[in-house]
Amino acid sequence: MQDLQSPPPPSPTPSPHPRSTTDLFGDPSDPNPPQWLNPSLFQSQNFDPQSYISDLRTFVPLQTLRTELKTHFTSLQHDLIELINRDYADFVSLSTNLIDVDSSVVRMRAPLLEIREKLGSFRESLIGCLCLLQERLKQRDEAGEAREVLELLLDTFHVVSKVEKLIKELPNCVPSNGGQDDRESRESQSMLLERIASEMNRLKFYISHAKNMPFIENMEKRIMNVSSLLDASLGNCLVDGLENKDVNAIYNCLRAYAAIDNTKNAEETFRLSVVGPLIRKVIPENAASGVVSGSSGNELEEDYVKIKKYIEEDCKFLLDISSIENSGLHVSSFLANSILKEVHSAIQKGKPVVFSPGRPSVFLKNYKASLDFLAHLEGYCPSRAEVVKFRSEAAYVDFMKQWNVGVYFSLRFQEIAGALDSALSVGGLVPVASDKRKPQDLILKQSVSLLECLRSCWRDDVLVLSCSDKFLRLSLQLISRFSSWLSAGLAARKATDNVGSNTGFEWAVSAVPDDLVYIVHDLNRLVEEVCGDYLEHILELLKSCPAEVCDFVKQSILQGGTSLKGHLPIVMSAIIDTIVEKSAEDLRQLKGITATYRMTNKPLPVRHSPYVSGVLRPLKEFLEGERAATCLTNEMRNELLQGAVLEITQRYNDLVSELVSMSRRTESSLQKLRLGAQRRAGASSDVSDHNLSDTDKICMQLFLDIQEYARSLSLLGLDAASLPPYQSLWQCVAPAERQNTISF
Known part of the structure; x- marks a missing residue:
C-alpha cells in the first residue's frame, strides 16, 4: 500500500497557485485536491476505507476530509457526464450488444432459490436443537438448586442431631462432687461447649440460607431447645470457671459465646456473678430510702478507690483473658457492659443524689472522681482502638449523660x-x-x-x-x-x-x-x-x-x-475636671478687681491679689494627699499635674482676656462721654499723658497676679513660660516694655 504521508507524484500541468511546503489542507479556491488526498489509492485492490480514514484523522479533521471527498465525488460525476457526452454513440450501442438477458437471469435465480430453502430448513433445525438444549440446561440448574437445598436441609438436620447428641453428653462431663474443684472436668466441659457453639454457628448459617421452608419450620422447636440448653450450660460453666478463676475454662467459654455471637450473655453473666456482689459491698442498696448505708455520704472518691482495688484483684484476670491477641474475644466489652454498667446502676440505686448539680461543689468533685475512674478503666485497654471502642459503648455514653455539666x-x-x-x-x-x-x-x-x-x-x-x-x-x-x-x-x-x-x-x-x-x-x-x-x-x-x-x-x-x-484616660480626665472646677471658684474673684479700681482714686497696685494663692491649692492638696502619694505612680502624677495646670491656666487666660477687653471697652465709652461733656462746658480737652487709667491699674494688678501664679507653678516643678496659655496671658496684661520677656 502506498505511503499515505508521502505527497502524490507531481502533475505534468503546473498548478495555477503554487502551494507552500506547509499547506496541508489546500486552498478552498484551488480546484486541485490537497496533498494528503491521493485519489489513485482508491483504485488499489487492497484499499481499506477504515484504515485510510484512521490514518488521516490524526492530522486532518473529519469535517475537512468529508468536504474534500464530496468535492472529489462531484468532480468524478462531472468527468463521467463529460465522458458519456463525448462517447454518447458508443454508450447507446451497449444495449444492442445485450442479447437474451432475461433468460440468463432466470437460469441464475433457480439455484439461488434452492439454496435459500435449504438454508431456511437448516436454520429451523438449529433453532429447535438450541431450544431443546436450553430446556435441558434449565432442568439441570433446577435439579442442582434442588439438590443444594436438599443437602442444606440434610446438613441442618445432621447439625441439629449432632448438637442434641453433644448436649446429652454434657452431664457426663460434670464432676460427681460438684462442690470440689475438678479443673480437668471443667476444662473438658468448656471445650465441649466450644465445639457445640461452633456447630450452632454452622446451624445459624444453614438456617439463614433456608428461611421459610416447612422443613426448617418443623425443626424450629428442636433448634430453640438446643439453643436454650447451650445458653444455660455456657452460663453455668462460665460461672463455675469465674468462681474458681479457671483461665482455660473461661477462655473456652468466651470463645463459645463469641462463636454464637452472644457476647452480651457472657458480659451479663460476669456482671451478675462477679462484679455485682463486689460493687454492692462498696455501694449497698437501700430500696426504702434510696440512701446508702455504711458508705461515705454522697461522695464517690473513696468508693472508686475501693472499686479499683476490687477490679485489680477480682476482675483483671478476665480482662486479660478477653484481650489475648488473635483470640477473637475483642468483640466483647467487659469494661463497659459489665463493670461500668454495674457501677452506674449501683450509684443510681444507692447514691442518686450525686448526679444532681444542685450542690455544685459536691457535683464537681464526684464528676472529676468519675472521670478519673473512667481513665483508670481505659488503662486496661490494650490499644488505642480499644479505648475508642470503650468510649463508644452505650454503657459509657449513658454514664456520661448522667453528669449534666450544662x-x-x-x-x-x-x-x-x-x-x-x-x-x-x-x-x-x-x-x-x-x-x-x-x-x-x-x-x-x-x-x-x-x-x-x-x-x-x-x-x-x-x-x-x-x-x-x-x-x-x-x-x-x-x-x-x-x-x-x-x-x-x-x-x-x-x-x-x-x-x-x-x-x-x-x-x-x-x-x-x-x-x-x-x-x-x-x-x-x-x-x-x-x-x-x-x-x-x-x-x-x-x-x-x-x-x-x-x-x-x-x-x-x-x-x-x-x-x-x-478607661484610665477617662478616669484621669474626670479627676482633672474636678480639680479644675475647684480652682475655677477662686478665679471667679477676678471680677472684684474691676470694682476695686473702676472710678476710684486708688494708687497703682504693688502686690498680688489674695485669690492667687488659692488657685492652685486644690491641685496641690490633691497631689500631696496620702491617696495620690501611695496609689499613683510618678508618671501618672506628672500627667495629672500637666493636664490640670494646662486647664487651669487656660481658664485663667480666658477670664483675664475677657476682663481686660471689657474694661477697655468701658473706659473707651467713659472717655468719649467725658470729652463730650468738657466740650459742652468749654473746658480744655487737653489730658495729661502721665495720668494712669483704670484699665492700666487693672492690668498692673493682673500682671502682679500672674507673676505670683507663675511662682506658684515653679513650686510645683513647672515652668510657666513654657505653657502656651500662660504666654498668651502674659501678652494680655504685661506692660509694653516687658512684653517680650517673661520673668517673675
Whole structure:
C-alpha cells in the first residue's frame, strides 16, 4: 500500500497557485485536491476505507476530509457526464450488444432459490436443537438448586442431631462432687461447649440460607431447645470457671459465646456473678430510702478507690483473658457492659443524689472522681482502638449523660456573675479594710470582686475542662460587665445637669478625686493581673489544647485587659475636671478687681491679689494627699499635674482676656462721654499723658497676679513660660516694655 504521508507524484500541468511546503489542507479556491488526498489509492485492490480514514484523522479533521471527498465525488460525476457526452454513440450501442438477458437471469435465480430453502430448513433445525438444549440446561440448574437445598436441609438436620447428641453428653462431663474443684472436668466441659457453639454457628448459617421452608419450620422447636440448653450450660460453666478463676475454662467459654455471637450473655453473666456482689459491698442498696448505708455520704472518691482495688484483684484476670491477641474475644466489652454498667446502676440505686448539680461543689468533685475512674478503666485497654471502642459503648455514653455539666455551668454562672452584680450595685465606692490590705492589693471592693470572680472561673473546684469555652466566655463577660459599669458611671458623672436620671450611678456622681484615684490604682492592678499571672494560669490549664486554640484564648484575654486599660484616660480626665472646677471658684474673684479700681482714686497696685494663692491649692492638696502619694505612680502624677495646670491656666487666660477687653471697652465709652461733656462746658480737652487709667491699674494688678501664679507653678516643678496659655496671658496684661520677656 502506498505511503499515505508521502505527497502524490507531481502533475505534468503546473498548478495555477503554487502551494507552500506547509499547506496541508489546500486552498478552498484551488480546484486541485490537497496533498494528503491521493485519489489513485482508491483504485488499489487492497484499499481499506477504515484504515485510510484512521490514518488521516490524526492530522486532518473529519469535517475537512468529508468536504474534500464530496468535492472529489462531484468532480468524478462531472468527468463521467463529460465522458458519456463525448462517447454518447458508443454508450447507446451497449444495449444492442445485450442479447437474451432475461433468460440468463432466470437460469441464475433457480439455484439461488434452492439454496435459500435449504438454508431456511437448516436454520429451523438449529433453532429447535438450541431450544431443546436450553430446556435441558434449565432442568439441570433446577435439579442442582434442588439438590443444594436438599443437602442444606440434610446438613441442618445432621447439625441439629449432632448438637442434641453433644448436649446429652454434657452431664457426663460434670464432676460427681460438684462442690470440689475438678479443673480437668471443667476444662473438658468448656471445650465441649466450644465445639457445640461452633456447630450452632454452622446451624445459624444453614438456617439463614433456608428461611421459610416447612422443613426448617418443623425443626424450629428442636433448634430453640438446643439453643436454650447451650445458653444455660455456657452460663453455668462460665460461672463455675469465674468462681474458681479457671483461665482455660473461661477462655473456652468466651470463645463459645463469641462463636454464637452472644457476647452480651457472657458480659451479663460476669456482671451478675462477679462484679455485682463486689460493687454492692462498696455501694449497698437501700430500696426504702434510696440512701446508702455504711458508705461515705454522697461522695464517690473513696468508693472508686475501693472499686479499683476490687477490679485489680477480682476482675483483671478476665480482662486479660478477653484481650489475648488473635483470640477473637475483642468483640466483647467487659469494661463497659459489665463493670461500668454495674457501677452506674449501683450509684443510681444507692447514691442518686450525686448526679444532681444542685450542690455544685459536691457535683464537681464526684464528676472529676468519675472521670478519673473512667481513665483508670481505659488503662486496661490494650490499644488505642480499644479505648475508642470503650468510649463508644452505650454503657459509657449513658454514664456520661448522667453528669449534666450544662446545668452545673448555669449554676456556676449565676453564682459568679451574681456576686459581681451584687458588688457593682452598691451605691458608692467601698474600700477594703486597710488592715487587711497590702500595698500591692486592690483597694475597692468592686475591683476585688471582679478579680475574685475571674479567678473563680478557673479554680480547680469550679472549672470543668469540657466547658472551658463557656468559662472563657464568662470571664470575658465579667470584664465587659465591669467595663460597662465603669464607663456608664463616668458618663453619668459628666451629665451633672440631670442628676435625677443617674439612678444607679450615684457612686460616680458623688465620687471625689481621691475616690477616683482608687479606680486608677485598681485599673492598673487589674490590667497587670489579667494580662500577667491570670493569663499564664489559664494557658497552663489549657496546655493540652492545640496551639491555635491557646493563641485565640490569649488574644481574647489580652483584649479584655486592653478594654480595662482604655478607661484610665477617662478616669484621669474626670479627676482633672474636678480639680479644675475647684480652682475655677477662686478665679471667679477676678471680677472684684474691676470694682476695686473702676472710678476710684486708688494708687497703682504693688502686690498680688489674695485669690492667687488659692488657685492652685486644690491641685496641690490633691497631689500631696496620702491617696495620690501611695496609689499613683510618678508618671501618672506628672500627667495629672500637666493636664490640670494646662486647664487651669487656660481658664485663667480666658477670664483675664475677657476682663481686660471689657474694661477697655468701658473706659473707651467713659472717655468719649467725658470729652463730650468738657466740650459742652468749654473746658480744655487737653489730658495729661502721665495720668494712669483704670484699665492700666487693672492690668498692673493682673500682671502682679500672674507673676505670683507663675511662682506658684515653679513650686510645683513647672515652668510657666513654657505653657502656651500662660504666654498668651502674659501678652494680655504685661506692660509694653516687658512684653517680650517673661520673668517673675
